[in-house]
Amino acid sequence: MKYISTRGGMNAQAFSDILLGGLAPDGGLSIPEQYPQLSQADLESMATLNYRDLAFAVISRFVDDIPSDDLKALIDKTYTAEVYCNGRSKNQADHITPLIKLDASLYIQELSNGPTLAFKDMAMQLLGNLFEYVLDKKGEQINIVGATSGDTGSAAEYAMRGKRGVNVFMLSPFGKMSPFQRAQMFSLQDENIFNLSVHGFFDACQDIVKNINKDAEFKAQYKIGAVNSINWGRIVAQVVYYFKGYFATILATGKKVGDKVDYCVPSGNFGNICAGHIARQMGLPIGQLVVATNENDVLDEFFKTGGYHPRDVANTFETTSPSMDISKASNLERFVFDLIGRDSARLAALWTEVESGGGFDLSPAELALMQDSYGFKSSASNHSDRIAHIREVFEKYGVQIDPHTADGFKAAKAHRNLAVPMLIMETALPAKFEDTMLEALKQAPFRPKGLAGLEALPQRFDAIDADANLVKHYIVEHLA
Numbered sequence: 057m058k059y060i061s062t063r064g065g066m067n068a069q070a071f072s073d074i075l076l077g078g079l080a081p082d083g084g085l086s087i088p089e090q091y092p093q094l095s096q097a098d099l100e101s102m103a104t105l106n107y108r109d110l111a112f113a114v115i116s117r118f119v120d121d122i123p124s125d126d127l128k129a130l131i132d133k134t135y136t137a138e139v140y141c142n143g144r145s146k147n148q149a150d151h152i153t154p155l156i157k158l159d160a161s162l163y164i165q166e167l168s169n170g171p172t173l174a175f176k177d178m179a180m181q182l183l184g185n186l187f188e189y190v191l192d193k194k195g196e197q198i199n200i201v202g203a204t205s206g207d208t209g210s211a212a213e214y215a216m217r218g219k220r221g222v223n224v225f226m227l228s229p230f231g232k233m234s235p236f237q238r239a240q241m242f243s244l245q246d247e248n249i250f251n252l253s254v255h256g257f258f259d260a261c262q263d264i265v266k267n268i269n270k271d272a273e274f275k276a277q278y279k280i281g282a283v284n285s286i287n288w289g290r291i292v293a294q295v296v297y298y299f300k301g302y303f304a305t306i307l308a309t310g311k312k313v314g315d316k317v318d319y320c321v322p323s324g325n326f327g328n329i330c331a332g333h334i335a336r337q338m339g340l341p342i343g344q345l346v347v348a349t350n351e352n353d354v355l356d357e358f359f360k361t362g363g364y365h366p367r368d369v370a371n372t373f374e375t376t377s378p379s380m381d382i383s384k385a386s387n388l389e390r391f392v393f394d395l396i397g398r399d400s401a402r403l404a405a406l407w408t409e410v411e412s413g414g415g416f417d418l419s420p421a422e423l424a425l426m427q428d429s430y431g432f433k434s435s436a437s438n439h440s441d442r443i444a445h446i447r448e449v450f451e452k453y454g455v456q457i458d459p460h461t462a463d464g465f466k467a468a469k470a471h472r473n474l475a476v477p478m479l480i481m482e483t484a485l486p487a488k489f490e491d492t493m494l495e496a497l498k499q500a501p502f503r504p505k506g507l508a509g510l511e512a513l514p515q516r517f518d519a520i521d522a523d524a525n526l527v528k529h530y531i532v533e534h535l536a
């Protein structure tokens with residue numbers, strides 16, 4: 057399996073060569089030359105595998121330059137009941153991403169039982185172990201530069217703290233994360249962790265990360281790596297839980313392998329649902345892929361009209377599902393590459409428009425293809441929807457969901473077909489967003505053991521203006 061760039065300007069590379077980096081040298085994103093294809097027999101053979109074996113069955117199809125035994129050992133070390141425990145018994149926790157039944161055909165897939173209580177841990181824990189392995193083999197070090205709106209940052213820092221040869225420089229939007237998210241990151245005192253609080257939104261942080269990645273000389277000199285979902289390693293690890301969720305859903309609903317399951321995914325940078333698209337391209341019988349957004353609804357507009365027009369700061373909003381306060385969805389580039397028949401010249405032209413502050417419109421035929429053949433639907437939420445749906449799910453089903461998952465619940469209701477099971481991806485635990493949960497339920501959400509008093513711990517971070525040169529300077533100074 058070799059990897060190319062969506063923009064056509066990268067020679068085919070092996071998995072280990074693209075693993076540590078973010079953007080391809082031409083500014084595009086790495087993507088497999090073709091997706092592995094699974095037959096009905098392959099799917100049937102996967103249906104009863106535990107998470108570790110399933111992860112190996114999926115990920116090994118994308119990796120051919122790490123010996124199988126080593127890859128299996130890295131996966132086995134990652135997906136354990138101890139890491140994805142969240143206070144459960146070993147037996148319960150060993151499912152890693154168990155389902156919560158809401159009704160006969162509506163389920164939530166738990167993805168937030170890892171160390172930082174968000175779905176990012178599903179891929180980031182594996183990435184941490186893969187990084188350490190590949191760096192050891194190559195005898196190299198890495199300085200990760202990442203952007204977060206609240207969850208990638210803590211997941212990356214918890215996965216990379218104490219790892220040999222790794223430093224993390226994490227950019228987050230100043231004053232825009234929840235107090236819990238802020239405390240999770242800023243209370244870390246590890247010497248290899250640097251938190252930079254940027255005056256701007258997540259989009260500004262991500263632009264800086266991309267800008268640094270495009271400076272080939274700086275990138276090579278300072279060994280810059282990426283952990284955002286522009287990194288292919290994040291996406292491939294996320295593909296696994298679409299398979300796990302599928303098999304668990306058909307088992308729970310008495311369906312058979314081959315029957316369709318719909319998925320609804322709270323979306324911002326489009327990394328989570330992009331993994332769903334790839335699972336579908338591999339042959340997983342996914343019906344609809346429903347994109348849920350908050351008030352920052354660029355993606356909702358795209359999937360309804362075919363027009364992708366990222367917004368500027370003045371039109372990006374602070375919301376109560378803050379991790380989705382994103383107006384430029386990096387991974388959309390991977391999906392559009394497939395949608396337009398992998399025409400890299402056209403893709404590069406479309407993203408040249410996007411990067412110069414504009415956007416593009418698909419043709420009516422492409423819009424129909426996206427909605428009908430690729431199964432994409434969408435819906436947007438606002439604060440009052442969020443509060444109402446947190447309340448509804450608690451009152452009807454006795455389940456507390458976080459504000460992002462509540463945006464997903466609204467979208468799932470809007471697009472549900474009662475004949476097809478619908479799986480809502482849980483993207484974080486309510487404990488991370490206590491104020492909104494209190495407003496909705498008049499009670500504080502469950503907080504896993506060991507996290508009491510998190511917000512009162514001493515915090516360490518540096519504030520900085522949204523300027524790539526300042527960030528580069530900061531990196532150079534702190535590495536020295």
Ligand SMILES: Cc1ncc(COP(=O)(O)O)c(C=O)c1O
Binds near residue numbers: 206327379484
């Ligand atoms: C809690 C939560 N929900 C949803 C999202 C959106 O996921 P994605 O960016 O992969 O679309 C994020 C972060 O991006 C998140 O942290």
Ligand SMILES: N[C@@H](CCOP(=O)(O)O)C(=O)O
Binds near residue numbers: 286
């Ligand atoms: N919501 C994310 C934003 C970054 O997304 P990523 O999946 O591309 O790393 C966050 O919480 O940081």
